[in-house]
Amino acid sequence: MQSDHVEEIQGLYGPFTLTERVVQKIWLRQDYAGAGLKTVSGKTLGVKDPGRWNLQEGPDFKEARVILDGVEIVGDVEVHFNISDWHRHEHERDANFDRVVLHVVLHPERRNPNPVQTSKGHVPELLYLMPLLNRDLESYAMDDALLELEQQDDLEWVTHFIKKPLNVRLRILRSRAKARWQCKLTYAIPRLQAEGWEAACHGYAMEVLGYARNRAPMLRLAAKYTLAAMRADEMNAEDLFAEEAAQWKLNGLRPANHPRRRLAQYLQVVQQQPHWPDRLADDLRALPLVEGRSSTAGFRMAVSLAKRRTALSESIFSGAIAGQRFNTMVVDAFLPLATAAGLLDGFSYWMHWYTGDSPNVLRHFLKHAGATNRQNPHSNGWNQGALALFLERGV
Numbered sequence: 277m278q279s280d281h282v283e284e285i286q287g288l289y290g291p292f293t294l295t296e297r298v299v300q301k302i303w304l305r306q307d308y309a310g311a312g313l314k315t316v317s318g319k320t321l322g323v324k325d326p327g328r329w330n331l332q333e334g335p336d337f338k339e340a341r342v343i344l345d346g347v348e349i350v351g352d353v354e355v356h357f358n359i360s361d362w363h364r365h366e367h368e369r370d371a372n373f374d375r376v377v378l379h380v381v382l383h384p385e386r387r388n389p390n391p392v393q394t395s396k397g398h399v400p401e402l403l404y405l406m407p408l409l410n411r412d413l414e415s416y417a418m419d420d421a422l423l424e425l426e427q428q429d430d431l432e433w434v435t436h437f438i439k440k441p442l443n444v445r446l447r448i449l450r451s452r453a454k455a456r457w458q459c460k461l462t463y464a465i466p467r468l469q470a471e472g473w474e475a476a477c478h479g480y481a482m483e484v485l486g487y488a489r490n491r492a493p494m495l496r497l498a499a500k501y502t503l504a505a506m507r508a509d510e511m512n513a514e515d516l517f518a519e520e521a522a523q524w525k526l527n528g529l530r531p532a533n534h535p536r537r538r539l540a541q542y543l544q545v546v547q548q549q550p551h552w553p554d555r556l557a558d559d560l561r562a563l564p565l566v567e568g569r570s571s572t573a574g575f576r577m578a579v580s581l582a583k584r585r586t587a588l589s590e591s592i593f594s595g596a597i598a599g600q601r602f603n604t605m606v607v608d609a610f611l612p613l614a615t616a617a618g619l620l621d622g623f624s625y626w627m628h629w630y631t632g633d634s635p636n637v638l639r640h641f642l643k644h645a646g647a648t649n650r651q652n653p654h655s656n657g658w659n660q661g662a663l664a665l666f667l668e669r670g671v
Contacts, residue, residue, distance in 0.1 A: 308408040315401040334372040351377030359389040449661035456660040464612040477553035480609035485538040493520035513540035560614045575628040604632025627657030
């Protein structure tokens with residue numbers, strides 16, 4: 277049965293709320309690495325049909341067709357965050373779950389839960405989904421939220437939100453943005469303490485260049501090869517790409533975002549600016565503080581933000597990384613990290629900075645909500661506030 281069960285997950289830049297529905301959609305779309313699947317008991321698993329998504333009482337997916345150790349079986353599939361959810365929902369007492377042949381669970385639990393069985397004593401095979409995912413969970417959650425954005429005119433909570441007075445809408449969006457900022461800052465602090473400024477900047481930069489799909493292999497390369505190691509003349513993008521050859525997620529990736537291309541860009545930066553984190557620290561420390569500017573347009577004008585963004589891109593990356601990808605680097609990595617390091621209080625810059633990678637439908641929502649206009653142009657902060665609302669379903 278479709279569930280509203282939610283769980284707080286630690287994302288790349290702080291915790292976020294994940295609904296069980298998102299995990300069900302991952303199974304439905306088979307959006308995971310499906311080759312060489314094995315259940316926890318060691319049986320080989322093939323999925324011919326994930327089943328019919330059940331929106332009523334009973335298992336999440338009906339009449340799935342799976343192959344266990346070469347034998348095709350037709351049965352039901354139940355999807356949970358944890359094994360113990362089976363017992364929490366008392367499925368072992370419900371005959372509706374007697375045809376469940378596969379229990380798909382997001383991740384293992386710290387404590388060994390009681391074994392799962394149906395009311396007739398059958399023990400379904402168990403599959404852990406987390407190790408098979410092609411992307412981080414926050415990306416899947418964002419996808420689900422953005423799908424709702426496409427249907428925003430039909431969402432009840434959006435209707436209620438639009439009916440609120442404008443000052444209330446702005447206050448809600450700003451508070452959600454502030455919460456997102458605090459999450460990113462909370463994540464940056466221990467990373468800075470554990471790695472130091474240069475290594476943290478290096479790791480963050482490579483993560484962001486990996487986009488959602490390839491952050492993990494990029495981070496592994498950053499951990500293996502320090503910034504000093506990447507300054508070496510013999511370092512090249514082809515060798516780095518080959519080291520993670522089996523881990524890159526390339527399907528549907530735009531040529532401009534290919535990790536081989538991004539690795540080459542980063543190596544170019546390192547060769548031209550071998551100590552770029554030190555220069556970044558100096559540049560961020562020199563940013564002026566502006567008090568009493570609440571509008572995005574006012575803030576940008578007061579600090580000449582457009583010129584500063586161009587100057588920062590040239591100073592740090594020699595223009596090799598610019599545009600939306602550079603904006604994403606600034607708001608997701610540099611400003612939280614610099615604030616954690618005490619170089620500046622970066623929230624105002626983070627709030628009013630230009631948006632990074634962002635769907636156009638967010639612009640529609642913010643404009644429809646009256647949050648953005650000539651005085652309050654679209655910015656990272658308003659964008660983050662809107663995303664938080666959709667992730668929380670307006671709660």
